[in-house]
Amino acid sequence: MLRNALKYVFVFTLMVTAFSAAALADSAQPTYDPCTGAAGYKAISKVKPGPSPSPTALKVKPWGIASRFDALSRYNPVNWAMDCCLPMPAKGQFLLGPRVLFGRVQGEVRRGTDITGIQTAVVNFDDHLGFKKSGNAFWSIDALYQIRPRWGIRYSFSPMLMEATNSPTTAFSFAGQTFAAGTPVRSKWERFEHRAGLVFTLSRTAYSSTNFFAEWLNVQDKLTIGGATGITAAVTMNDTKNLAVAGLEFDKCLKNYRGNTLAISGRGSIAFLNDSIGYDAEAALSYLIPIKTGRFGFIKGGYRYAYLKKDKPARMFNTTMDGPFVQVGFLF
Secondary structure, eight states, rough: HHHHHHHHHHOOOHHHHHHHHOOOOHOOOEEEEETTEEEEOOOOOOOOOOOOOTTTTTOOOOTTTTHHHHHHHGOGGGGTTOOOOOOOOOOEEEEEEEEEEEEEEEEEESSSSSOOTTTTTSEETTTOOOOOSSEEEEEEEEEEOOOSSEEEEEEEEEEEEEEEEEESSSEEEOOOOOEEETTOEEEEEEEEEEEEEEEEEEEEEESEEEEHHHHHEEEEEEEEEEEEEESOOOOEEEEEEEEEEEEEEEEEEEEEEEEEEEEEEEEEEEEEEEEEEEEEEEEEEEEEEETTTTTEEEEEEEEEEEEEEEEEEEEEEEEEEEEEEEEEEEEE
């Protein structure tokens, strides 16, 4: 009890210190950047033109095959982002978009004490319960509101439901109930995941931004296992976790094309507390299309990996989800 209290005090003190320092850095009133359409960044200074070139200088125009390579140089990624403008949320704007993850799921669970040598100690989602390891589709929705030039509030919600009927090759026990080998078992797994927290912009230019975020993560798992024929009674395990999340994310403009923007983004975070630990990482490309001044529609695609572990002697719930995702949304 005392150890858990000290953990919470330490984390709370760390977050207060970090956000106090960030608020102090945000106290300076910045200027408006016409490129990003948002306040909070230094405007690009004007450069006084130098002397005109010497009249004796000659311009050589490429000809033949060389002219074709000169045109292709515009598509060289090495030269991208030099004069690229990245649309970003301004104060009072929203960023909203649903996404679909085409995920691969792995998991292990344990509830109660097994008899050594007769039942397996850990129930496997694939081998024992028959949940699909790949070919799953899960939806979620993300929302961000920019309350100040450097501060934003973010919330996301991710529901999930999986059901399966399987005949395990080995016996196992769960929550005091024994399931024999070869007996049809029907399983149902429900998960509801809520994230809410603050996002602080550490640095931002016309073509990139780096953010630090601190969030609260609530995960509600409900796993029900019972005999498919009704002979074996169903047993249920409810597991609720509340974790603190800290992480970094970045966005960088790659290319502007006729008002549209191609950008790359990355994100990584760690979740802890409540006898649990987790990791989350994703990388993606996004394409933003202007709708009107300061408003954009976007499509985003990438890859995400998420791992969450709770391992105690008589209570385990470990899950891993990874796979490509697609997101469509609006900046308005």
